[in-house]
Amino acid sequence: MSFGDLLALVDKTILNPWLTAPCVLLRVNRALSRKALNNGVNAKFDWSKEIILITGAAGGIGAEAAKKLAARGSTVVVLDVLPLTYPKPGNLHYFKCDLTNYDAVQAVGAQISKEIGDPTCVVANAGICRGKPILEATKRDIELTFSVNSLGLLWTAKTFLPSMAQRNHGHFLIIASQTGHLATAGVVDYAATKSAAIAIYEGLQTEMKHTYKAPAVRVSCLSPSAVNTKMFAGIKGPSNFFMPRLTPDGVGETIAQILWSGEAQNLLIPAFAYISPPTRALPEWLRVGMQDGGSQVMTELNPHKPLD
Numbered sequence: 001m002s003f004g005d006l007l008a009l010v011d012k013t014i015l016n017p018w019l020t021a022p023c024v025l026l027r028v029n030r031a032l033s034r035k036a037l038n039n040g041v042n043a044k045f046d047w048s049k050e051i052i053l054i055t056g057a058a059g060g061i062g063a064e065a066a067k068k069l070a071a072r073g074s075t076v077v078v079l080d081v082l083p084l085t086y087p088k089p090g091n092l093h094y095f096k097c098d099l100t101n102y103d104a105v106q107a108v109g110a111q112i113s114k115e116i117g118d119p120t121c122v123v124a125n126a127g128i129c130r131g132k133p134i135l136e137a138t139k140r141d142i143e144l145t146f147s148v149n150s151l152g153l154l155w156t157a158k159t160f161l162p163s164m165a166q167r168n169h170g171h172f173l174i175i176a177s178q179t180g181h182l183a184t185a186g187v188v189d190y191a192a193t194k195s196a197a198i199a200i201y202e203g204l205q206t207e208m209k210h211t212y213k214a215p216a217v218r219v220s221c222l223s224p225s226a227v228n229t230k231m232f233a234g235i236k237g238p239s240n241f242f243m244p245r246l247t248p249d250g251v252g253e254t255i256a257q258i259l260w261s262g263e264a265q266n267l268l269i270p271a272f273a274y275i276s277p278p279t280r281a282l283p284e285w286l287r288v289g290m291q292d293g294g295s296q297v298m299t300e301l302n303p304h305k306p307l308d
C-alpha cells in the first residue's frame, strides 16, 4: 500500500465524520450517563469489609450472585422464604424471612444490624411470578405478586437504606425485568410489578441525591430478559443470537460485576433487550407488533410457587 493509499484510507475511515461522529456521540452519551447516575461523586468500596445483603438468594439468580460475592471475601447475608439450595460458605449468613411482612423485615433488619452489622450493599432480587393470564389469576396470585415484587422491594429499601443514607455509602441494586419495560401476554401482573420496580429505582436514585443528601449511595437497576430458573419454567420461544436464554450463573456474574464496579448502572441484558424501553415513545404499531411476536411465549409457563 502506497502512502497515498494510506491517506485515502484514513480519509475514508477515521476522518470520515459519518463514521466517527456516532462513535464520539456514543462515548459522550455514556460518559454523561455515568456521571449523572453517580451524581458526579466517587465512592470507594472495600470488598473485604462490605456487608452485602441479597433477597431471594436461596436459589436461582440470587444464589449465583451470593456465591460469587461471598467467594471474593465479603460478608453476604441472604433473606429468603425458602431454605438455601447450596452449601453455605462461612462468610454467608441465612435468615428465613417473608419480605411481604413489613414488621418481619424490620425485625430481621434489626437482628442483622446487631449480630452482623448494617448492610452496605443490597441486591433486591426476591421476586415471584404466578404465571397466569390476568383473568385466570386469582386475587391471591395478584396480591402475592405485588406484595413480593413491589411492596417487598419497598420494605427492603425502607429497612436497609437508612443506614446507607446516613453514612453516604452503599449500593442498592434492584433486579427488575425486561417485561417491566414492555408487558408480555400471560404475565401482566408480574410485568406491572416490574414497571413499579423500575419507577422505584428511578425515584430512589433521585431521593438519595436530593432528599437524603447522600449522593455517594449508588442506586442501580438490572432488567434481564428470560433466564433459565424455576420462575420461568415452561417458557417458549427460540433462544437465538439476538435474545439468548440467559443463565442464572451469567446474570449472577452481572450482578456481582455491577457491585464490584462501585458505580451505579441501569442495565438491560442481553443487549437486544434495549429495544424494549423506547417502545413507549415509538409508534404504537411497533409496540403492538413486538407484543404480537411474543404472545405465545408464556402459554405453558409453570413457575414454582415459593409462597404456597
Ligand SMILES: NC(=O)c1ccc[n+]([C@@H]2O[C@H](COP(=O)([O-])OP(=O)(O)OC[C@H]3O[C@@H](n4cnc5c(N)ncnc54)[C@H](O)[C@@H]3O)[C@@H](O)[C@H]2O)c1
Residues within 6 Å of the ligand: 055, 056, 057, 058, 059, 060, 061, 062, 079, 080, 081, 082, 097, 098, 099, 100, 124, 125, 126, 127, 128, 148, 152, 175, 176, 177, 178, 223, 224, 225, 226, 227, 228, 229, 230, 231, 232, 306, 307
Ligand atoms: N427468571 C427470569 O427469567 C427472570 C427474568 C427477569 C427478571 N427476573 C427477576 O430476577 C429475580 C430472581 O428470580 P429467579 O429467576 O432467580 O427466580 P427464583 O424463583 O429462582 O428466585 C426468587 C427467589 O425469591 C424468593 N422469594 C419469593 N418470595 C419471597 C418472599 N416473600 N420473601 C423472601 N423471598 C422470597 C424465592 O424463594 C426464590 O428463592 C426476580 O426478581 C425475578 O423477577 C427473573
